[in-house]
Amino acid sequence: MATPPRKQLPNSAAPAIDSQPSLKAISAGHLDIGCAVHDTQRLSPKEQQLLLHHFSSITAENVMKPEPIHPEPQRYRFEPVDAMVGFCEQHALKLIGHTLAWHQQSPAWFFETGDDGLSPKHRLSQHIAEVVGRYAGRLHAWDVVNEAVADTAANGEYLRDTPWLRALGEDYLIQTFKEARKADPKARLYYNDYNLERRDKRARALKLLQRLLDAGADVSGVGIQGHWILDQVPFEEIEQSIEQYAALGLEVMFTELDLDVIDRPDCSADLDVQRAYSLEEDLYRDGCPPDVLARQAEQYAQLFQLFRQHPAVTRVTFWGLHDGQSWLNHWPGTRTNHPLLFDRALNPKPAFWQLVG
Numbered sequence: 001m002a003t004p005p006r007k008q009l010p011n012s013a014a015p016a017i018d019s020q021p022s023l024k025a026i027s028a029g030h031l032d033i034g035c036a037v038h039d040t041q042r043l044s045p046k047e048q049q050l051l052l053h054h055f056s057s058i059t060a061e062n063v064m065k066p067e068p069i070h071p072e073p074q075r076y077r078f079e080p081v082d083a084m085v086g087f088c089e090q091h092a093l094k095l096i097g098h099t100l101a102w103h104q105q106s107p108a109w110f111f112e113t114g115d116d117g118l119s120p121k122h123r124l125s126q127h128i129a130e131v132v133g134r135y136a137g138r139l140h141a142w143d144v145v146n147e148a149v150a151d152t153a154a155n156g157e158y159l160r161d162t163p164w165l166r167a168l169g170e171d172y173l174i175q176t177f178k179e180a181r182k183a184d185p186k187a188r189l190y191y192n193d194y195n196l197e198r199r200d201k202r203a204r205a206l207k208l209l210q211r212l213l214d215a216g217a218d219v220s221g222v223g224i225q226g227h228w229i230l231d232q233v234p235f236e237e238i239e240q241s242i243e244q245y246a247a248l249g250l251e252v253m254f255t256e257l258d259l260d261v262i263d264r265p266d267c268s269a270d271l272d273v274q275r276a277y278s279l280e281e282d283l284y285r286d287g288c289p290p291d292v293l294a295r296q297a298e299q300y301a302q303l304f305q306l307f308r309q310h311p312a313v314t315r316v317t318f319w320g321l322h323d324g325q326s327w328l329n330h331w332p333g334t335r336t337n338h339p340l341l342f343d344r345a346l347n348p349k350p351a352f353w354q355l356v357g
């Protein structure tokens with residue numbers, strides 16, 4: 001029985017936030033540094049101070065997804081989004097809208113012709129016109145389509161079998177990009193997915209991106225999510241992927257970066273995978289051991305060395321402001337995770353110091 005790790009004590013020696021080297025300042029001119037934020041209205045004063053000191057962009061973690069923003073055919077929930085847009089304008093933060101077409105967190109009625117006679121095609125158009133149109137000119141970019149490429153290709157398919165694909169066929173992808181562009185002539189428009197660095201899925205993604213570009217869809221860039229596991233980061237495939245996506249003339253971004261310190265089934269970020277963890281498997285419930293944090297620091301540094309080498313890489317977004325906010329505390333099951341640069345007390349971890357060193 002491994003001895004439980006020593007309790008993580010608040011790092012009272014951590015320098016005050018404003019005296020920490022700023023991540024966005026040292027990356028200015030080449031990389032936007034972002035993080036996912038669930039709701040800017042729920043940030044504590046210290047969280048807001050940390051966010052504004054280190055990050056130049058935020059991605060809406062949930063409030064702009066189809067179901068949260070459009071829960072019923074004639075009802076939208078714009079309040080938290082209006083607040084987030086205003087917050088970003090007030091603090092000169094770039095805002096990434098996330099996301100318009102996704103198989104998760106989309107209401108079932110989206111994909112049906114309802115009593116109102118609106119078909120899924122019209123529902124998609126109406127959703128984009130209302131949501132993208134409301135914030136036209138105020139967002140830096142949209143993750144227009146999320147996770148539409150098949151994880152495996154058992155029967156030669158290259159697209160994920162989603163309700164959108166079943167309702168509208170492949171053309172839903174072109175329609176979504178074209179209507180997003182019509183609703184906002186300025187925003188950057190991205191395709192976003194996980195495992196895009198893996199050779200097989202990358203080939204399918206390149207095929208999709210080329211088809212979109214050939215069809216006149218204004219795709220500005222590709223988001224490689226980057227939900228990687230400590231000691232299993234595919235550095236070589238990441239470098240090859242940057243080069244191959246950049247060759248299409250696209251921005252390349254790492255849009256949901258985290259380094260999971262606890263092994264998990266090989267499914268990257270497929271939310272359909274769920275599993276229970278025993279207490280014994282909640283290895284780091286009292287804190288993350290120094291040797292694990294040291295390896296995490298080395299691997300984040302190696303990633304940033306890669307990102308900084310390639311001019312096509314324009315942004316790195318961490319999927320959460322600090323460990324306490326990470327989705328990886330809840331997926332694929334509940335256990336205490338430590339995947340980001342700042343700990344639950346909002347103190348910088350070794351990975352932060354390695355990046356700014």
Ligand code: G3I
Nearest residue numbers: 038061062065098104105146194225256269271326327331
């Ligand atoms: O807001 C409701 C709340 O009203 C309700 O009481 C509660 C309990 O059911 O659920 C809350 O919604 C949750 C939402 O997060 C906001 O906290 C959803 O159940 C939960 O499924 C949702 O999880 C998000 C997940 O996407 C699914 O949308 C995670 O926070 C978010 O980090 C994760 O992010 C995704 C990216 O969008 C796409 N790439 C993969 C990445 C990780 O899965």
